[in-house]
Amino acid sequence: xxxxxxxxxxxxxxxxxxxxxxxxxxxxxxxxxxxxxxxxxxxxxxxxxxxxxxxxxxxxxxxxxxxxxxxxxxxxxxxxxxxxxxxxxxxxxxxxxxxxxxxxxxxxx
Amino acid sequence: xxxxxxxxxxxxxxxxxxxxxxxxxxxxxxxxxxxxxxxxxxxxxxxxxxxxxxxxxxxxxxxxxxxxxxxxxxxxxxxxxxxxxxxxxxxxxxxxxxxxxxxxxxxxxxxx
Numbered sequence: 001x002x003x004x005x006x007x008x009x010x011x012x013x014x015x016x017x018x019x020x021x022x023x024x025x026x027x028x029x030x031x032x033x034x035x036x037x038x039x040x041x042x043x044x045x046x047x048x049x050x051x052x053x054x055x056x057x058x059x060x061x062x063x064x065x066x067x068x069x070x071x072x073x074x075x076x077x078x079x080x081x082x083x084x085x086x087x088x089x090x091x092x093x094x095x096x097x098x099x100x101x102x103x104x105x106x107x108x109x
Numbered sequence: 110x111x112x113x114x115x116x117x118x119x120x121x122x123x124x125x126x127x128x129x130x131x132x133x134x135x136x137x138x139x140x141x142x143x144x145x146x147x148x149x150x151x152x153x154x155x156x157x158x159x160x161x162x163x164x165x166x167x168x169x170x171x172x173x174x175x176x177x178x179x180x181x182x183x184x185x186x187x188x189x190x191x192x193x194x195x196x197x198x199x200x201x202x203x204x205x206x207x208x209x210x211x212x213x214x215x216x217x218x219x220x221x
Binding site: 004008032034042043044045046049087089091095096097098099100101102 | 140142149150151152153154157159164165167200208209210211212213214215
């Protein structure tokens with residue numbers, strides 16, 4: 001079993017839809033959590049950190065559930081430009097980050 | 110541009126050759142990471158430096174791989190006797206004490 005698991009998708013949604021991604025992690029000692037966005041053949045770019053209290057940045061909301069060991073990302077009013085792969089990342093109690101394989105999102109007109 | 114830079118962006122080599130990649134982190138970042146990413150997968154951790162000290166290496170980093178950060182600034186990743194299975198995107202990331210990692214554009218390696 002991988003340390004960080006995501007549904008690979010693809011998620012195909014119309015513009016304006018709300019879409020949610022989940023990510024589970026197996027190491028209960030994990031300390032920090034992130035969502036990255038990766039466009040085709042580009043590097044991952046930080047979308048947002050995920051805090052215990054949950055956090056929101058515009059149309060994006062991230063939540064952390066430590067008891068169940070999952071994090072989520074909600075995208076509201078999706079835009080064509082949101083089409084990308086979304087990577088969940090978990091930092092353990094040392095300094096390496098473990099990534100999920102990513103969830104692919106396509107937003108269609 | 111004050112982001113993470115990597116050179117070269119693309120490298121095509123023949124099996125058995127040695128290759129070296131360079132990463133220049135964001136200037137005030139003391140932590141530097143190397144990852145490898147293959148198609149359909151997330152980045153896989155290879156190694157980590159804090160200043161010039163290599164503090165952690167993944168078991169993925171076989172003895173053909175070596176990384177250095179001699180002055181605590183730029184880093185190099187060398188792969189000796191390349192194999193076709195080494196074909197991947199090699200990503201470098203840097204961070205400060207806040208631990209948010211910022212990635213460079215990557216070096217895409219193709220081993221023929």
